[in-house]
Amino acid sequence: MTEYSKQLASTPTPIPGLQLWDLPVHGDSRGWFKENWQREKMVAAGLPDFAPVQNNVSFNDAIGTTRGIHAEPWDKWVSVATGRVFGAWVDLREGPSFGAVFTAEIDPSVAVFVPRGVGNAYQTLEADTAYTYLVNAHWSPDVEYSFLNLADETAAVPWPISLADAEVSDKDRAHPRLPEVRRVGPGKTLVVGANGQLGKALREIFEGRTEIEFAGRSELDVENSDLSGARRWSDYTTIINASAYTAVDDAETPEGRRGAWSVNVSAVRRLAEVARDHGLTFVHISSDYVFDGSQETPYSEDHPVAPLGVYGQTKAAGETAAALAPRHYVLRTSWVVGDGNNFVRTMASLAARGVSPSVVDDQRGRLTFADELASGIDHLLTASPAYGIYNLTNTGDPATWADIARTVFEITGNDPSRVTGVSTTEYFADAERAIAPRPRNSVLDLRKIEATGFHPTPMLPALTEYLTRTD
CATH class of the missing domain: 2.60.120.10 (Jelly Rolls)
Incomplete structure (x- = not known):
């Protein structure tokens, strides 16, 4: 009874x-x-x-x-x-x-x-x-x-x-x-966009994990209009979307605008629909560019988005597209540094060649090292906190691009006073094409992801370790 x-x-x-x-x-x-x-x-x-x-x-x-x-x-x-x-x-x-x-x-x-x-x-x-x-x-x-x-x-x-x-x-x-009995192995995880900075970091952190598959553009074209038959999706439990259109200034051109919307929105929607239809967890990466940067304090996950340019608009729309998958994690991040061309490597190269650069000093934020972002993704998939949006960068006092450039010079044994700070307007004064507007404040509030038990590495020690590793 x-x-x-x-x-x-x-x-x-x-x-x-x-x-x-x-x-x-x-x-x-x-x-x-x-x-x-x-x-x-x-x-x-x-x-x-x-x-x-x-x-x-x-x-x-x-x-x-x-x-x-x-x-x-x-x-x-x-x-x-x-x-x-x-x-x-x-x-x-x-x-x-x-x-x-x-x-x-x-x-x-x-x-x-x-x-x-x-x-x-x-x-x-x-x-x-x-x-x-x-x-x-x-x-x-x-x-x-x-x-x-x-x-x-x-x-x-x-x-x-x-x-x-x-x-x-x-x-x-x-x-x-x-x-x-045929033993049931762990469900597969597919990393899309596996040849970029984040994709390479995910390859390192997931090394030896046979259930993880990596797909670059040649293995899976995210702009294909039909992804439903691209894999036997019943074998998978997770899709990690590490692909993105990141040419911020090119996105302001007609051709770049089309590319940004195609990769950052339409492709995200198709991946999210696959995840929704097959009950998969979908991990997607977003950006500080979804905010206009006018706020003085760090941006929390529930702050209203207000992108300034086309790139930011596509990232904001991509967040909405990712939410089509009920089981989704959207990670907002900023100033990503990994294995590839990036600001830190450029500054280290200039320092080594004796060049004294002018660097923007009116944009504030924190670096996000790609291995930190990869670790955060692994943490969310393992700990399984509530689905939704999470901010993730390295920790520490916010800095300007000029501050970071000076730190790079100092760590590499060069005179940091060789770096001259200039405003964003001054820096792009001689530009011959449209330049995307940048948020002045890119600092993200990290309390939500820290509450799940993930505590990012401070930015400056991570920068030192990165420069030592890539020297």
Whole structure:
């Protein structure tokens, strides 16, 4: 009989990620009512924000109907609408918990969150049982499952009704025993734009991780109008978009404007749609250029955007496009420095060649080293905090471009007084083409990402280490 008046709460199980949930059920002489799925309350209570996209119901006529053990490449929220079942779960994922077993009786007041790769099975204990489950990926005929035999001797599931007397399909009776099971590996992660500064940093931080794939323009053209068939997306759990149009001044030209909108908005939308349609997590990189820089204090994630130029407009629109994927992380960053042409390398080269440059001194911000940005991405995907926008730069006192140039000169053993500070207007006074407006204040508030447990490296030590490493 269904238990009424439970409080919404979860209980961990011996299988990592598998959660048993108590659901409040309100009943009287007319019957009962429950909220079987309520995202806001359940996420607040500790349920992963798994973004379901499909709801399935399996109706079972007879007591003893037994189905499983199936491990699908998606997460599931399992419950019953009517009746009662004995549920069994076996971990079929690679790793130390492979073969772990958990069982529980489920009535309408109980639900179970089943993570990807955990085998799921049930046996009905009442006639006319309706077994329901939400999943965070659409069913597809090319999806690869893993299966375990219901009678496996190692798992030794204690079925209340003997399998000899149960209703079991021939297909389920033919599944392999545990030693022959295809172990479910981690879902793949695809890094798009893998040959840029961030892409190279991600290659370093993910080195040796066989589930990570890297795609440059030749392997995956993000401007292709149809990405749905570019991969067998059911094999993936995450897309990291490290591609971007970053030629800020070129974006002010007719041709550059088209390129910026194509890469920074249209391509982002297509990637986000793939992530949405297949239940993937989507990571996208944005910019301080979404703000006009008129504020004196650091910009928080919820500050209204107000881009000044075309590049900033495309980055702001790209954030909106990325949010089409329910499971999205948008990282706003500034002044990225990595393996490639960048401001720091230019200043180091000028210092070494005896050139005394004029450098802008009325724009303030913080550097973001590409390896720090890559570490932040890895942290978010591992810690799984709430989806949304996060600011991420290195920490430390904000500086102007001229300040940073002087520091580069000093670290490399050159006279920092050789750097002359000039205003942005003075610097571009002789420009022969349109110059994109720059935000004067690019300082981003980092408290939100720090609250997740990620604490970026201070900017100046990171700059010293970078110059030593690239010397």
